[in-house]
Amino acid sequence: MKMKTCLIVFLSICTVVSTYAQKKRKKPNVIYVMTDQLRYDMLGYSGSTTAITPNLDRLASQGLNFTNCVSGTPVCTAHRASVITGKYASSTGVVVNELRINPNHETLPKVLMQNGYKTGFIGKWHLWANIEGGHDGSANNYVPPGPYRLGFDGEWKAYNFHHLNFNSEYWDAPEAKKYPTDYEPEAQFNFASDFINRHKSDKNPFALFLWIGLPHDPWRKNNVPEKYYNRFVNTQFHLPPNWRDQPDPYMDRNTDPQEWLNFWKPGLPEMMRVYYAMVNSVDELMGNLMKQLDEQGLTENTILIFSSDHGEMFGENGRVYKMIFYESSARIPFLIRWPGKIPAGLKSDALINTPDFMPTILGLTGLPVPSTVEGMDVSKTCLGKASDEPEFAFLQGMGHTYQWLDGFEWRAVRDKRFTFARYLKDGKELLFDNKLDPQQITNLINDIKYTAVAKKLREKMQRKMIELNDEFKPCTWYRDNWTDGNRNIIASAKGKF
Numbered sequence: 001m002k003m004k005t006c007l008i009v010f011l012s013i014c015t016v017v018s019t020y021a022q023k024k025r026k027k028p029n030v031i032y033v034m035t036d037q038l039r040y041d042m043l044g045y046s047g048s049t050t051a052i053t054p055n056l057d058r059l060a061s062q063g064l065n066f067t068n069c070v071s072g073t074p075v076c077t078a079h080r081a082s083v084i085t086g087k088y089a090s091s092t093g094v095v096v097n098e099l100r101i102n103p104n105h106e107t108l109p110k111v112l113m114q115n116g117y118k119t120g121f122i123g124k125w126h127l128w129a130n131i132e133g134g135h136d137g138s139a140n141n142y143v144p145p146g147p148y149r150l151g152f153d154g155e156w157k158a159y160n161f162h163h164l165n166f167n168s169e170y171w172d173a174p175e176a177k178k179y180p181t182d183y184e185p186e187a188q189f190n191f192a193s194d195f196i197n198r199h200k201s202d203k204n205p206f207a208l209f210l211w212i213g214l215p216h217d218p219w220r221k222n223n224v225p226e227k228y229y230n231r232f233v234n235t236q237f238h239l240p241p242n243w244r245d246q247p248d249p250y251m252d253r254n255t256d257p258q259e260w261l262n263f264w265k266p267g268l269p270e271m272m273r274v275y276y277a278m279v280n281s282v283d284e285l286m287g288n289l290m291k292q293l294d295e296q297g298l299t300e301n302t303i304l305i306f307s308s309d310h311g312e313m314f315g316e317n318g319r320v321y322k323m324i325f326y327e328s329s330a331r332i333p334f335l336i337r338w339p340g341k342i343p344a345g346l347k348s349d350a351l352i353n354t355p356d357f358m359p360t361i362l363g364l365t366g367l368p369v370p371s372t373v374e375g376m377d378v379s380k381t382c383l384g385k386a387s388d389e390p391e392f393a394f395l396q397g398m399g400h401t402y403q404w405l406d407g408f409e410w411r412a413v414r415d416k417r418f419t420f421a422r423y424l425k426d427g428k429e430l431l432f433d434n435k436l437d438p439q440q441i442t443n444l445i446n447d448i449k450y451t452a453v454a455k456k457l458r459e460k461m462q463r464k465m466i467e468l469n470d471e472f473k474p475c476t477w478y479r480d481n482w483t484d485g486n487r488n489i490i491a492s493a494k495g496k497f
Helices: 002-025 054-062 076-085 108-114 184-199 226-230 257-295 354-365 448-468 475-482
Strands: 029-035 064-066 118-124 155-159 206-211 302-308 334-337 346-348 393-397 410-414 418-423 429-433
Touching: 029 257, 029 354, 054 257, 054 302, 054 334, 076 108, 076 354, 108 118, 108 206, 108 354, 118 184, 155 184, 184 206, 184 257, 226 257, 257 302, 302 354, 393 448, 410 448, 418 448, 429 448
Parallel strands: 029 206, 029 302, 064 346, 118 155, 118 206
Antiparallel strands: 064 334, 302 334, 393 410, 410 418, 418 429
16 A cells, blocks of 8 residues: 555656756747737727627737837738838738738748747638739739748648638638638637647647737628627717828828718728627637636747737828838737746736737747848846846838829837837928827927927937938839839849849
8 A cells, every 4th residue: 555655656756857858848839819900908908898808808918019019011011021020021022002012021920930839820821812903813812832932831720811701711722722711710719729739738839820800890790600799789979089080191092182071080980889799709719718727727838919900090190001201101010928937917018019029929929030120129027137128119100001103101210208200201200298198289399398308309210321321212113123023022122032
């Protein structure tokens, strides 16, 4: 009996030691969920009283909330290229949408793959199609295995661009496939669940990138499941207090005065209702993902990231959509959870920018950061430790959202209080005090009390442009010098690829 008891104790000790050694040996899994066009302030944890986001609120309470995170070029393709490479848009050459990224970069998934991670990508890629407005068919959506997947060597269920959330298609082979469920985001989260189930017991860690299309327009009732829409059917939505009856003349689309008053003005409240419904559906799907990690014992050793590629203006400052330096376009959510490593409920006002994502994720996983990366590793900040942080965020507006049209270029810098911006076409400058004027209504550039502030920010912007060799050119200049004429990128501010 005594010998049997000793044997049980011995085996128990061996199990504990083996489990401890396995945990110590295995690097953390990484799950990176990116939404599309999700504003930082339309979530419960960020202060919205309209949003229904209990799961994301819980995620924020369990990890780190970066409250000053911005999208360096707040448009889909440029942001994604920056995340993948750790570079600014001027260095990736991805200056507008519908461009094919050059594959000759050291990328985040490549570094992860080279260091033993099993990588997977599910969702919206938007770095492949090279046809303006061309969103259908295999040629625009199927990325063949190889260099243009930028390091993803495992699971691949992707499309390039579309935002019809029902009965849509994805590509893991040259022929399109229908999602097994009607609602695309639900199917994508189910694919993610299957990926986790297949790799949860692997000796090596996994890195899953789940980039979904919500809550991007079109904001129509038939583009979101009814149950989510019905939760907001009695909610009153109104135009923003900084609405203007004249569209911003610097906006790249939707500047027709009659359309602005007859379509956008009466239509925006209903569009917001659908938007909040889409956000609610994202929250529910995130809750399912978090529950799976809990039930399978993966939460503790998984870095879970939740973010967006840019925000949405919704009529503020005379604008809709994105591709502008205003807060509602450029500022995005960025949550990171890693229990036992990242303190629960931590908030940071560090000025995090898109190029900082890659080095920070690599820093958290203990992997080397390529010398080509232009962002800063703030992983120590994530762990609640004192460390260097970016002095300011530099933003680049390289032109029209997707067309080769001049006249919409801008550059901006944002610190913890102010946003300073300059348009290329006429040199107009803007300065906003985001603390006293969070809706950015009053341009302070000609206020003598802020002359020193503007001068300081202007100098910072100029230094950063020199550092990056950003020459601040018209949009068509990038077409003529950085592409092959067919929307394939062959060069950037750093030279030929």
